[in-house]
Amino acid sequence: MKPDFKKLAGLLTTVVVDANTKQVLMVAWMNEQSYQKTLSSGQTWFWSRSRRELWHKGATSGNTQQVVQMTLDCDGDTLLVSVIPNGPACHTGARSCFFNPVPMKKTGEL
Numbered sequence: 001m002k003p004d005f006k007k008l009a010g011l012l013t014t015v016v017v018d019a020n021t022k023q024v025l026m027v028a029w030m031n032e033q034s035y036q037k038t039l040s041s042g043q044t045w046f047w048s049r050s051r052r053e054l055w056h057k058g059a060t061s062g063n064t065q066q067v068v069q070m071t072l073d074c075d076g077d078t079l080l081v082s083v084i085p086n087g088p089a090c091h092t093g094a095r096s097c098f099f100n101p102v103p104m105k106k107t108g109e110l
Helices: 030-043
Strands: 011-017 024-029 045-048 051-057 064-070 077-086
Touching: 024 030, 024 045, 024 077, 030 045, 030 051, 030 064
Parallel strands: 011 077
Antiparallel strands: 011 024, 045 051, 064 077
């Protein structure tokens, strides 16, 4: 199966997880060029929607991600990338970008 770059304006939602712990590290976007660079280099490359350019994860910080496995979802429009991280994934310095809990109502409350 190949990615479907025709959906979502040529982008794939990309979920990056730690290959060992399975912790979700980050969510980013890949276009066809960043996907191909990831395949050929073995490290993650993404498309920055705000800067409108390719970016190699860790090029500035040194916190690169070595790709272990990539898996497409059933529709071919979301990619799961298992990596061995070389440092934190988040630009804040946190291991994962997911550290802000959302308050939830208790079960049964309206």
